[in-house]
Amino acid sequence: MLGLRTPVTEIKWSETEEKIAQVAFDKAYQRETTALIEEIRQYTGAIATLDDTWRLHDFLSSRRHDIDGKYDYRYPVLLFVFARLVQEKWLDLSELDGLDREKLAKIASIAMM
């Protein structure tokens, strides 16, 4: 299958690619953080009861678990991380331009799963 020959854990990253990856990763992280804070602010404005408050708590528990697991900057898993960020629209595939063709193909392919 096109571009899926090397096992992802053995893929090498050039220095240039590492820089592109770091910038893209930070962008996605910043976007998701900003969106989350905005969502909390909007929700908090509408809290009227203790039940609402605990719903915010449940929401934060879930988001914390999710985000802690997602933003894992280690090269052996980075293609999966980017695929997920693309899938969830925190990152556009075009923001990874400069990575080699095989990496981009793998990310696009995993993101479509």
Next chain:
Amino acid sequence: MLGLRTPVTEIKWSETEEKIAQVAFDKAYQRETTALIEEIRQYTGAIATLDDTWRLHDFLSSRRHDIDGKYDYRYPVLLFVFARLVQEKWLDLSELDGLDREKLAKIASIAMM
């Protein structure tokens, strides 16, 4: 010691006392809820990072645990509940006026511990 003769778990509550207790309990609950929601709103307005967000989450975890344990409307433990609410100033002892002298003395005594 004055007013501490009957074990608290064996204390009887008249119908009038039950009504007074329920009203006082609800008042304290409402005050603490309102204060908590206000605190969350103020804090949320100042959230700027994901770390701030997780600090809110930690704060809510702690408050939820605390509040869930505190508002326990069962007569065998109610004097302790009121004593704590008085101690934490969610309730003024005067708002329990109408309970018998022994109950009020026990609540005041436990609240000072």
